[in-house]
Amino acid sequence: MRVAVVGAGGWGEHHARIFSRREDTELVAVVGRTPARTAARAERYGTTPYTDLDLMLERERPDLITVCLPNEDHYDVTLKLVHTGIPLLVEKPLVFDLDEADTLLNDARGNFFAINFNHRYAEPVQRAKALIDAGELGDLIFATWRFGGEPNRGGSPHANLIETQCHGFDMLEHLVGPISAVSAHLTDKTYGAFSTVALALDFANRAVGTMLGSYDSSYAYPDTQHLEINGTEGRLVIHDTVRSLSFSKPGDPVERRWHSTYFDDESRNFAGTFDRHVDALLTALRAGAEPPIHARAGRRALHLAHAAIKSHETGRRVACVPNDGQYSANRPSAGGC
Template identity: 65%
Template sequence: MGIDFRPPVAVRVPPTDPPLRVAVVGAGGWGEQHARVFADRTDTVLCAVVGRDPGRTRARATAYGTTAYTDLAAMLSAEQPDLVTVSLPNEEHFAPTLQLLRHGVPLLVEKPLVFDLQEADTLLAEAERRGVFFAIDLNHRYAEPVVRAKALLDAGELGDVVFATWRFGGEPNFGTSPHANLVETQVHGFDLIEHLCGPVVSVMAQTYDGARPGVFTTIAVALELASGAVGTFLGTYDSSYAYPDSQRIEINGTSGRLVVEDTVRRLVVSRPGDEVSQVWQAGYFDDEARSFHTTFDRHVDAVLRALRAGDEPPVHARAGRRALELALAVARSAEQGVRVPTPPG
């Protein structure tokens, strides 16, 4: 079938530059992945962990052999980091991110960027004005099945895309916003649909709040793509990550179909009229490719290369702003019962 399923070759070159000093803002669950990555690398030094809770921050810093701070300005003054990463509760990103941008330090922030478009625009304008490196962690792009899917699509192996499907969801992560599922979880879906298939130009949505009235825990969306393709999108807090296929991407083209199962588990490529499919899944010793957490390690590799080269981030914070724009358009569509245009730019 002409598809090369050999693994991409990764060449590790010993670092010749001094290690970059990296500070992590956030001592919560995913913040530990940030601490782990930068403490383990040979080309970075984890110089600080900043948190709000003194005990938890001190414990995290001790576990990774670094210094704990509860004051962001004090950390910046004392440590002079080369890069700061932000992994805070989803609805509390704006103020510390703005403070860091005004300090002029390069940033890698967790998704979602923020919950408000005006705040997103303020952050992006500040970064532009100061020339700050401003990356966002949309790490699903770096899952091996997604990387391979992107290569197949870019090479035209599926022909013209006809339809795309996204499904993702499990246990809830409630905040104060009624649209937490849309903004903090489904950000990955909005980003990946556009990353793989091109711009979404309109949305029509239906939402469900039966489990928690006033909180929209499941959303179903009909997508219109700029290419003329159509899409379906289902995001939920009313399911479980223990279920098989809790995350699924299906892209059907005129020359074939691909399916990504559970982000990192499997990629299946099929051809019209052919009952034999090609499958990629991680081999026995390939623990790295089957781990969801190491999608972040892969993104960090790309971030550090770009930062050292003076290039734009591989996933700029603008992508977080775009995902938020699509999420809020979905919310508006559901509230008003109308199709909402979402032209890019």
């Protein structure tokens, strides 16, 4: 399968790494904006550099295109690629604006259109999902997500909420179920943007939850990312996405714990979660199926982020229509998100 990567930045290197080293794909192009940087990336992974997207499309005719651009520069390039009809994998966030998200999804109907919420493919997360699906936690009662590190500043005052905590929205709905309401407290006390956010959540299954996301912390701290889910029959805790998973039963002081073993480098490698996602994505693409994580999930995370923004601005709890796997092209009414 011929794959082109659009983007020559930091995380874009993992796109080039994966598709250049797989036996079932050929990396046919790296497209970037800076000639020297693009040429260096292409040389490192044995492919052709381009700074002209149209020229690349004409010459290489890829079977799959992946996109990894600066967070607030996704829309124009993604829309152009959606219109080619070529299967597409984009990095999160989908976009920052709901109207733009709706345009992308409307124009891509029927096309293979995936988004990289790679946290879902961490070993602890997959094991947690299996425990929940098997009923080991009983009825879910509450969930807590915390994720924070150094600033990733951008033009939007809500960069942390939209481009980083989208993982939290996606993960909580993936494991607990649809979020039905959001109440938000945001602070801009450090550098002018809303760099730390605290949210209270209602779920459609009557569980409750919290989210704390920050750009005023450090990725060097233990438990930079912490996820806890508590049910009537047990509790699970995920530490730093790939580090470990613990599972406890009520009244039992002995916990079960998964951690990567001595020789198991793959499962403790955060970048490896993307490799796992690509495995599932290519399987679906070859089978003619929908992507394992459709771009609709990116629109849903954005929808919830905008609900949090509205809650902060109005000082009110904002109800959210639970997602049924689709989305509405119509903007929500004033009473909901």
